Each structure stands twice: as structure tokens, then as C-alpha cells.
Amino acid sequence: MRTFDDATRRNIAEVCAAFARLPDTAEPSALKRAAVVLALTESDDGGDTAFLLTRRASHLRAHRGQWALPGGRCDAGETPVEAALRELDEELALALSGDAVLGLLDDYPTRSGYLITPVVVWAADSAAIRPNPDEVASVHRIALATIERDDAFDFTEIPESNRRVIRFHHQMSLIHAPTAALIYQFREVLAGRHTRVTDLEQPVFAWT
Template sequence: MRPFDDATRRNIAEACASFARLPDAAEPSALKRAAVVLALTASDEGNDTAFLLTRRASHLRAHRGQWALPGGRCDDGETPIEAALRELDEELALKLSTNEVLGQLDDYPTRSGYLITPVVVWASRSAAITPNPAEVASVHRIALDTIERGDAFDFVAIPESERRVIRFHHDMSLIHAPTAALIYQFREVLAGRQTRVTELEQPVFAWT
């Protein structure tokens, strides 16, 4: 168990600082930049640390109804951290400053043409969360204990790719990459492991 307190915040910040992110590519990428947030807060029971996971609204044009971390495309001239904090505010009315950023994980290239930067942030116990119905159907607090279970993730083969598809088992649902890959790398960072996830595959339905 990881209690939601200052000691846990320090431990996670140290784990993120010890993680050696892959360097940005030297050449400009054709992929569009995006950012997502691993926002850490108190669990539903209030005594454990959790991260926020959303269910996308059913009327959205892309990836409707899917599980996702808060986030979206970077605006022109915007850094991934700036985009992550803006999207967190727009989707969940959760206003955080750069002082709450604990670190970043590896950029993840998606089949649909995005390069996603995961940003880890700390939200205080008193932080109010109000889902924006234009973008978010529901928001869920996933205790870190959940992703640290041995059976939380699995890897399967598909005929369309030589790469393994990663799946996160949550609440009778299967959550796939990119979301599952980013959560998996965060789990590995918490354990002090330098695990890469860029080669973990997405299911075919997420390729467009």
C-alpha cells in the first residue's frame, strides 16, 4: 500500500528522477505532439495513492467511449507539460501548477500519428475534480496497488503485427495501448526498473 502522503510523493518523485527517459529524436518528427497525465491523488477510500483514469464521452469523434488518461494534442508552441496541465483543467477542472509535476516518462508513438508524452503530477487531497461532460463520461481513481499486481497486465500476439499487444485488466475491462503501455511503464518506474514500452503494440481498432 502507498498512503497518500508527503512520503509517498517524495518516493515517487525520486523514482521519476531516477528514470532515464529516452532522449527526444534529433530530427523533427512527422508525428503530432500530445501529452497525457498520470495524476496522482487519494483513492476512493482516501488512504491510498491512486491515479485518475477517464472514460471518454460517447459522442466524441475519435476513440469514443474508450478508457484514457486525461490529455490531448499540444497546441502550437506549447510544451508537453503545459499541454498536460491545460488538458487536466479542461477535462477534469483540476488546476495544477508546474510545482506539482513529478516527472515525465518515455514518449510513445501511436499508430494514429501522435507522439504522446506522459507527465506525472501530484494532486492534493483537497483538489476538486469535476468531469467535463463534453469530453469525459466518467472519472475513476485507480489505486497504485491495482497496477502492481502480477496479473494486472498481459501480452498477446496478433496476426497483423510482430509486436506484442499489451492489455491492462481493470474492472472487467481490457484497456489497451497506448494507455496500457503508459500505465505499465509507470508501474515499472515505481519499482525502479528502466523498462521501455515504445515497441508494445496497440490493437488494430486503435490504429486509426
Template structure:
């Protein structure tokens, strides 16, 4: 168990600092920059540290109804960290400063044309969470001990790709890459392992 306290914050920040992050290509051809947030907060019962996972609104044009980390496309001239903090505010009304950032994970290129930078942040004031109904159908707190179980993830083959599809088992749902891949790498970083995830595939329905 990882209680939501200063010691856990320091430990996670140290794990992120020791992770040798791989950025994407300096000029990725036709890939649009985007950022997502692994926002750490109290679990539902208050006994553990959790991260926030959202269900996208059903009326959105792209990836409607899918599980996702808060995030979105970087605006012109915006860094991934700035975009991540802005999106967290726009989607969940969590206003955090750059001081809340604990680290960054590997950039992940998606089949739909984005290069995603995952930003890990410490969201201390989680009582302020207010999902924006224009973008978010629901928000969920996933305790870190959930993703550390051996059976939390699986890997499967698909005929359309030589790469393995990763899936995260959450309650009665299967969450796929890119979200599952980013959560998996965060789990590995917490364990001190420098595991790469860009070779993990997304399901065909996420390729558009």
C-alpha cells in the first residue's frame, strides 16, 4: 500500500527522476503533440494513493465513451507539461502549478496520429474535482496497488499487427493502449524497472 502522504510523493518523484525517459523524435512526421496526466490523489477509501481515470463523454467526435487519462492536444507554442495542466483544469477543474509535476514518462506514438507525453503530477486538493460534462462522463480513482497486481494486465495477439496488444483489467472493463500502455509503464517505473512500451499495440478500433 502507498498512503497518500509526503513520503509517497517523495518516493514517486524519486522513481520518476531515476527513469531514463525516451522522448519522441524531434520532428515526428505528421504526428501531432499531445499530453496526458497521471494525476495522483487519494483513493476512494482514503487509505492509498490513486490515479485519476476518466470515461470520455458519449457525444465526443473521437474515441467517445472510451477510458482515458485526462489530456489532449498541445496548443501552438505550448509544452506538454503546460498542455497537461491545462487539460486537467479543463476536464476536471483541478488547477495545479508546475510545482505539482513529479516527472515525465516515455513519449508514445499512437495509430491515430499523436505523440503523447505522459506527465505525472501530485494532485493534493482532490476535493476540487468537478468533471466537465462536455468532455467527461465520469471520473474514477484507481488505487496504485490495483495496477501492481500480477493479473492487472495481459498481452494478446491480433492478426492486423505483429505487435502485442496490451490490456488493463479494470473492474468489468478492458482498457487498451495507449491508456493501458502508459499506466503499465508507470507501474514499471514505480517498481524501478525501465520498461519501454512503444512496441505495445493498440486495438484496431483505436487506429482512427
């Protein structure tokens, strides 16, 4: 168990600082920039550290009803960190400063033309989370112990690609890449393993 306290914050900041991100090799016009947030907070039962996972609103035009980390497209002139913090505020009313940022993981290129930067933040004061109904149907706290289980993730093959599809088992749902890939890399970074996930595939339904 990773107690939600200053010692855990320092430890996660240290492992994030030790993580060497892949260099940015994307052409400026090739992919649209986006950012998501791994927002660390206290678990529902108290004590343990968790991250926030949302269920997207059912009326959204794209990826409606799917599980997702808070985030979205970067505005013009906006850095991934700025976009991540803005989206966290817009979606969950969590207004955090740059001091809350613990680190960044590898950029993940999606089949739909985005390059997603995962930003890890420490959301200490998250008691007043208010999901924005225009974007978020529900928000859930996933204890880090959940993703550290041996059976939390699996990998499968599909005929449409020679890359493995990653799946995160959450309750009765299967969560796919990019969300599953980003969560998996965070799990690996926590364990001190610099595992790359850009070669992990998305399911075909997420290719557009």
C-alpha cells in the first residue's frame, strides 16, 4: 500500500524524475498535440494513494461513454502541462498550479492522429471534485495497488495489426489504449522499470 502522504509524493516525484522520456520525433504538422493527467489523490477508503479515472459523458461526439484520464487537446501556444492542468480544472474543477506536477511520461501517438503527453500531478486537495456534466459522467479513484496486481493488465493479438493490444481490467470493464497504455507505463515507472508503451496497439474501434 502506498499511503497518501508527503513521503509517497517525494517517492513518486523521484521515480518520475529518474524516468528518461523518449525524445520527441513527431513532425509538427503530423499529429495534433493533447495531454492527459494522472492525478494522484487519496483512495475512497482513505489512506492509500489513487489516481482519478473518468467515464466520458454519453452525449459527447467522440469516444462517448468510454473510460478516460482527464485531458484533451492542447490549445494554440499551450504546453502539454498547461493543457493538462486546464483540462483537469475544466473537467473536475481541480485547479492546480505547476508546483503539483511530479513528472511526464512518454508521448503516445494515437491511431486517430493525436500525440498524447501524460502529466503526473499530486492533487492533494481533491475533496471538492465536481465533475463537469458536459464532459464527465462520473469520476472514480483507482488505488495504485489495483494497477500493481499481476492480473491488472493483459495483452492480446488482433488480425489487423502486428502490435499487441493492451487491456486494463477494471471492475467489469476492459479499458484499452491509449488510456490502458498510459496507466501501464505509470505502473512500470513506479516499479522502477522504464517500460515503453508506444508500440502497444489500440483496438480497431478506436482507430478513428
